Amino acid sequence: MKILTQRKVATISILLSLLLLFVVLISITLGSVRVPPLRAIRILFQSLLGLRGAGSDTERTIILSLRLPRAILAGLVGAGLSVSGAAFQALLRNPLADPYLLGVSSGAAVGAILAILLGLGTFSLGFPLASFLGALLTILAVFYFGRQNGKIHPHTLLLAGVITGSFLSALIMFFISVSQREELHTIIFWLMGDFSFSSPRVILIIFPYILLGAVLLYLRSRHLNLILSGEENAVQLGVDVEKLKLISYLSASLITAASVSACGLIGFVGLIIPHSVRLIFGPDHRLLLPSAALLGASFLIASDTLARTLLAPVELPVGVITAAFGGPFFIYLLRTRKVIRTL
Amino acid sequence: MIEVNAISFRYHEDWVLQDVSFRVERGEFVGVIGPNGSGKTTLLKMLYRLLGPQDGEILFEFVPLAKMDRRDIAKRIAVVAQETQLLFPFTVLETVLMGRSPYLGNLMFESEKDLEIARKAMEWTKVLPFSERPVDELSGGERKRVFIARALAQEPEVILLDEPTASLDIHHQIDFLDLILTLNRERGLTIVMVSHDMNTASEFCDRLILLQKGRVYKTGSPGEVITKENIESVYGCEVWVDRHPVSGMPRVSLMKKGDRDEALGRN
Numbered sequence: 001m002k003i004l005t006q007r008k009v010a011t012i013s014i015l016l017s018l019l020l021l022f023v024v025l026i027s028i029t030l031g032s033v034r035v036p037p038l039r040a041i042r043i044l045f046q047s048l049l050g051l052r053g054a055g056s057d058t059e060r061t062i063i064l065s066l067r068l069p070r071a072i073l074a075g076l077v078g079a080g081l082s083v084s085g086a087a088f089q090a091l092l093r094n095p096l097a098d099p100y101l102l103g104v105s106s107g108a109a110v111g112a113i114l115a116i117l118l119g120l121g122t123f124s125l126g127f128p129l130a131s132f133l134g135a136l137l138t139i140l141a142v143f144y145f146g147r148q149n150g151k152i153h154p155h156t157l158l159l160a161g162v163i164t165g166s167f168l169s170a171l172i173m174f175f176i177s178v179s180q181r182e183e184l185h186t187i188i189f190w191l192m193g194d195f196s197f198s199s200p201r202v203i204l205i206i207f208p209y210i211l212l213g214a215v216l217l218y219l220r221s222r223h224l225n226l227i228l229s230g231e232e233n234a235v236q237l238g239v240d241v242e243k244l245k246l247i248s249y250l251s252a253s254l255i256t257a258a259s260v261s262a263c264g265l266i267g268f269v270g271l272i273i274p275h276s277v278r279l280i281f282g283p284d285h286r287l288l289l290p291s292a293a294l295l296g297a298s299f300l301i302a303s304d305t306l307a308r309t310l311l312a313p314v315e316l317p318v319g320v321i322t323a324a325f326g327g328p329f330f331i332y333l334l335r336t337r338k339v340i341r342t343l
Numbered sequence: 344m345i346e347v348n349a350i351s352f353r354y355h356e357d358w359v360l361q362d363v364s365f366r367v368e369r370g371e372f373v374g375v376i377g378p379n380g381s382g383k384t385t386l387l388k389m390l391y392r393l394l395g396p397q398d399g400e401i402l403f404e405f406v407p408l409a410k411m412d413r414r415d416i417a418k419r420i421a422v423v424a425q426e427t428q429l430l431f432p433f434t435v436l437e438t439v440l441m442g443r444s445p446y447l448g449n450l451m452f453e454s455e456k457d458l459e460i461a462r463k464a465m466e467w468t469k470v471l472p473f474s475e476r477p478v479d480e481l482s483g484g485e486r487k488r489v490f491i492a493r494a495l496a497q498e499p500e501v502i503l504l505d506e507p508t509a510s511l512d513i514h515h516q517i518d519f520l521d522l523i524l525t526l527n528r529e530r531g532l533t534i535v536m537v538s539h540d541m542n543t544a545s546e547f548c549d550r551l552i553l554l555q556k557g558r559v560y561k562t563g564s565p566g567e568v569i570t571k572e573n574i575e576s577v578y579g580c581e582v583w584v585d586r587h588p589v590s591g592m593p594r595v596s597l598m599k600k601g602d603r604d605e606a607l608g609r610n
Binding site: 001002003004005006093095218219220221222223225226228229230232233235236237238239240278282283284286 | 415418442
């Protein structure tokens with residue numbers, strides 16, 4: 001009889017990490033300036049060792065200061081959104097749940113808009129910091145409205161999130177309508193997902209939150225399996241359900257907040273990556289969460305690479321790519337799932 | 344083993360259970376019966392502390408349930424619910440292994456020993472042949488047996504059953520109840536079963552608790568509880584009670600209106 005072992009999780013994680021590494025390498029060689037793969041790898045490793053031999057200065061700048069940070073950010077966000085999406089689907093027991101369901105993204109957008117209106121947008125990190133703050137305040141508000149007698153009722157929380165989100169969206173529209181400022185239009189693009197703010201500092205800001213959220217969720221992955229069959233079911237098997245819900249919802253929301261403040265709203269990743277992984281590896285979160293993180297990272301890096309190279313010099317919103325390629329692939333998986341699960 | 348001392352419970356204003364007391368001894372097969380809304384399922388939920396009473400207390404082996412650790416409760420009391428949601432279906436083996444959850448730490452994976460316990464449980468309940476199949480592809484009767492296997496994997500002392508036969512045809516009902524009776528008689532498991540079906544409760548249970556509007560109306564052997572007077576008073580309708588020709592246990596039959604008049608000598 002086959003059961004899930006630590007060894008199986010480790011093996012699959014290593015294989016998916018190799019895939020991720022491969023995708024990163026491809027991604028940094030592609031773009032308006034083509035750097036041959038081998039040279040790109042040399043530049044990368046020499047810089048890691050503190051050397052600077054290979055490639056021209058321009059090539060080094062392009063790879064180390066532009067493409068690599070962008071790939072790392074896309075990878076972080078892809079991993080974060082996939083883990084957060086998987087957790088929301090389990091907690092709400094709704095296959096359509098995605099990381100933005102609780103209105104976090106609208107809060108981030110309001111934070112960003114206020115930063116611009118108050119003139120903070122000129123600071124290099126004013127924009128992501130303000131949106132992160134907006135997202136965190138939204139999470140606090142949603143949990144304040146959505147809890148009753150110290151307990152989280154999924155549907156109440158969901159309603160509180162959706163309504164808070166709509167209210168904040170109305171605020172966004174209001175600001176955009178009454179303000180004549182050109183910069184606010186960048187908000188619209190940003191809301192559609194935009195990695196052009198990538199910088200090592202943005203990465204350093206969001207990385208701890210995504211890591212913290214993901215680790216907290218992974219520590220509860222076995223309990224997330226149990227809550228999939230209902231809260232009463234989890235209680236029957238000895239889970240402190242209120243604690244599980246509080247920590248998991250907050251962790252997943254924190255990940256979403258960090259992602260959305262770094263690069264706006266990127267649809268589809270948090271939905272199709274967890275479902276694809278479930279179809280391939282089954283629903284056990286001990287395998288699902290790490291696999292979804294690694295595959296989500298690869299998927300978003302690949303999507304972003306396509307978004308910036310497909311119609312270069314025009315850069316497409318990355319959400320266009322995630323939907324256009326992710327959608328058909330997901331349908332394909334759905335149609336062949338019987339075959340896959342018996343492999 | 345279980346001692347329920349004068350518990351009362353309400354969700355909102357109205358009391359769902361009021362001043363309910365009874366005991367369940369080790370190795371007993373106890374049935375909880377009563378009309379819709381009499382508080383049967385609520386009572387069952389309190390026996391594993393999904394809900395806590397506002398008044399009174401429940402003791403498990405002389406320890407207040409309220410003071411016990413959740414995982415400890417799950418090691419000793421298993422529950423087979425009426426329906427279990429299956430969103431992303433696990434296989435039968437994965438489902439049964441979940442019964443080992445209270446014994447595992449946060450990040451732990453099931454060991455060979457856990458697998459062996461799950462395998463034995465599946466053998467007992469005859470679900471081993473389809474251990475690799477997703478639970479949602481099984482029939483209602485097979486699925487019930489999977490959840491009994493999961494309960495057995497918890498290695499409990501008590502199994503709580505909520506309307507276990509409600510959605511099963513008679514063949515699967517008898518299979519299921521025979522299995523439970525075997526677990527009770529041969530393995531000494533204590534069983535508390537909430538049921539709508541007075542006749543199966545009468546056949547299988549050692550003792551019955553008859554609830555009416557959140558209060559215990561009568562407890563005792565099936566012969567003492569299922570009488571024409573008790574049933575008519577609690578359910579508010581006229582029934583025919585006689586003895587089962589084979590077991591000799593009380594049997595409740597419904598009568599249509601004309602027959603009721605005839606049976607009671609009315610015209």
